[in-house]
Amino acid sequence: MSPRVLATAAASVAAALALAACTTGSAESGTATISLANCGRTVTLDGPAERGVTLNQGATETALSIGAQDRMAGTAYLDDAIAPQWAAAYAQVPALDEKDYPSREALLEAKPDLVTASYSGAFDDKAVGSHESFDELGVATYVSPFGCKDKSTRPAVAWDSIGSEITDYGTMFGREDEAAAVVAQMRETLAGIESAAPAKGKSIFWYDSNTTTPYVGANAGGPQLIIDAVGGTNIFAGTAGSWADGSWETVLAANPDVIVLADASWDTAEEKKAYLRGDPALKDLKAVRDDAFVVVPFSTTTPGPRTIEGASLVAGQLGGDGA
Numbered sequence: 444m445s446p447r448v449l450a451t452a453a454a455s456v457a458a459a460l461a462l463a464a465c466t467t468g469s470a471e472s473g474t475a476t477i478s479l480a481n482c483g484r485t486v487t488l489d490g491p492a493e494r495g496v497t498l499n500q501g502a503t504e505t506a507l508s509i510g511a512q513d514r515m516a517g518t519a520y521l522d523d524a525i526a527p528q529w530a531a532a533y534a535q536v537p538a539l540d541e542k543d544y545p546s547r548e549a550l551l552e553a554k555p556d557l558v559t560a561s562y563s564g565a566f567d568d569k570a571v572g573s574h575e576s577f578d579e580l581g582v583a584t585y586v587s588p589f590g591c592k593d594k595s596t597r598p599a600v601a602w603d604s605i606g607s608e609i610t611d612y613g614t615m616f617g618r619e620d621e622a623a624a625v626v627a628q629m630r631e632t633l634a635g636i637e638s639a640a641p642a643k644g645k646s647i648f649w650y651d652s653n654t655t656t657p658y659v660g661a662n663a664g665g666p667q668l669i670i671d672a673v674g675g676t677n678i679f680a681g682t683a684g685s686w687a688d689g690s691w692e693t694v695l696a697a698n699p700d701v702i703v704l705a706d707a708s709w710d711t712a713e714e715k716k717a718y719l720r721g722d723p724a725l726k727d728l729k730a731v732r733d734d735a736f737v738v739v740p741f742s743t744t745t746p747g748p749r750t751i752e753g754a755s756l757v758a759g760q761l762g763g764d765g766a
Contacts, residue, residue, distance in 0.1 A: 475490065476489060476490070477489075477490065477491070477615060479611055479615070481585050481588065481611070482586050482588065482592065482593065482596050482597075483591070483593055483596045484574060486583050486585050486615070488556065488583050490617070491514065491616055491618075492514055492557035492615050492616050492617075493514050493556060494515075494516035494554055494555050494556045494557070495511065495514055495515045495516065495555060495556070495557040495558070495559065495615070495616060496515065496517040496519070496539070496550060496553055496555040496559075497515065497517075497518050497519070497558075497559050497560070498518075498519050498520055498544055498558065498559065498560040498565045498570075498571065499519070499520045499522075499560050499561035499562060499565065499745075500520060500523070500742050500745070501587065501745035501746075501747045502559045502560050502561045502587065503518045503525070503533070503536075504526060504742065504747060504748060504749055505559075505609060505747045505748055506616065507525075507529040507532045507533060508625050508747075508748040509612055509613050509616060509618040509621040509622045509625060510532070510618055511612070511616040511618055512532040512535045512536050513535070514616050514617070516554065516555055517536065517537045517539040517545070517550070517555070518533065518536050518537070518538050518539065518541075519538065519541065519543070519544055519545050520540065520541070520542070520543060520544055522707055522740075522742050522745075523706065523740050523741055523742050526740075526742070526749060526752065537553070539553060544565060544570040544571055545571065546571075547571050547572050550571050555582055556581075556583065557582070557584075557615060558571070558577060558583070558584050558585075559587075559612075559615075560584075560585075560586050560587070561587045561589075561590050561745055561747075562586070562587070562590040563590050563591060563592035565586070566584060583615075585611070587608060587746070587747070588604065588608055589604070589608075589664075589685075589746045599663070600667070600668060600685060600746050601668070602630070602633055602668065602750075602751075604746070605629070605746050605747060605750055606626040606629065608746070608747065609626050609748055610626065625748055628751075629748070629751045632755060633672060633751060633754065636672050636754050636758045637674070640673065641673050641762050642670070642673040642675030642757075642758075642761050643674040643675070644674075645674075645675045645700040645701050645761075646675065646676050646678050646697055646699045646700050647675040647676065647678065647699055647700070647701045648678050648679070648694055648699040648701070649666040649670065649677065649679070650702055650703065650704050650705065650715055651705045651707075651741075651744075652705065652707065652709070652710035652715075653710070654718050656688045656689070656690065657688075657689045658686055658687070658689070659686065659687060659689035660677065660685075660744070661677075661680075661683060661684040662677060662679065662681065662682060663684055663685055664684065664685025664686060664744070664746070665743070665744035665745060665746050665750050665753065666685070666686070666744055667680070667685075668750060669703075669743075669744070669750065669753050669754045669757055670757075672757075672758070673754065673757050673758050673761060675701065678694065678697035678699050679693065691724070691725065694728070695725070695728070698728055698729050699728070699729070699730050700729060701735045701736075701737060701761065702719070702728075702735065703736075703737045703738075703739060703757060704716065704736055704737065704738050705739060705744060706739065706740050707740075707741035712736070716736060737756075737757050737761065738760070739753045739756050739757060740753075743756065
C-alpha cells in the first residue's frame with residue numbers, strides 16, 4: 444500500500460460506512476425474540492429495536508454505522524464532532540443532550556425500547572438509572588463489552604471483539620447484513636494498513652490529556668490496537684489498561700519518534716501541542732523538534748467502527764501528509 448493510498452484510506456472507510464448508514468436494512472428479524480449475552484447479563488428484545496436511545500458517542504456511531512437511524516428515538520453525550528460520514532444520519536435523530544447524559548425523565552419521555560451506552564457509568568443512579576430499573580419498565584439495556592462494570596467480563600480489546608460488538612448492534616436493530624458489511628470493510632482496511640506498516644521502527648507516545656501527569660494510551664485499548672496496526676512501538680506498552688496515568692520522566696527517557704494527539708472537546712490537540720512546545724524540557728523531544736505530531740479525534744480511540752478510521756488517519760499522516 445503506497446503512502447498515497449494510506450493517505451486516502453480514511454476517506455475510503457468513511458465512504459463505505461456512509462453507504463451502510465444510508466441503507467434501509469435487508470435483514471429484518473421480524474418478531475422473533477432477540478437474546479444476547481452482555482456484561483454478565485442477558486439483553487432481551489421482542490424483536491428488533493424500534494426506539495433505541497444511545498447515550499455516548501461511541502454507541503451512537505456504532506448504531507449509525509449500520510444504518511439504524513430510523514430505529515433511534517434519541518442520542519446523547521458527544522466527545523467531539525460526529526464523523527462526517529454519519530452527520531446526515533445523526534441529524535435525523537433527536538439529541539436528548541449532547542454534553543452529558545440526559546435526565547432519566549427526558550430519556551423515558553423518548554419511550555425507548557432499547558438503551559445502549561459505551562460505558563457502564565451511564566447506568567448509574569447518578570446518570571440515567573440502573574439496568575434493573577429499566578428491566579422493571581421492560582426496556583432493554585446494553586453496554587459496550589469494553590465498558591463492562593465487572594472488568595472480569597470484558598473481552599480483550601481486539602479487532603475481532605470490535606467486530607463482535609458491531610454484530611451485536613446489527614442483531615439488536617435488525618441490521619445484520621449492514622453490520623457484516625461494516626465488519627468486512629474494517630478487516631479489509633486493516634489488512635492493508637498492517638501490510639504497509641508505516642510506523643515500523645518508530646516509537647510512539649499516545650498523548651490523550653492532562654499536563655501535570657499525562658494521561659496516555661496504554662497497552663490494552665484502542666490506542667494500542669492502532670499502534671500495532673501501523674507497526675509502531677508504544678512507549679507505554681508496559682503500562683496496563685486502555686488508558687492510564689503515565690509520567691513525563693518516561694516520555695523524556697523514551698524520546699519518541701512520533702506523538703499522537705487525541706483531539707477532544709475537553710483537551711484539544713492544539714492545546715497539547717502548545718504545552719509540549721512551551722515546556723522547557725519537553726520542547727527538546729525529538730518528535731516536538733521535528734513537528735512529528737499525528738492528530739486523531741478522541742472518538743476514534745473508543746473501540747468501535749471508528750477505530751479503523753483512527754488507524755487509517757494515523758497511517759495516512761505517517762505516510763507523509765503530516766498532522
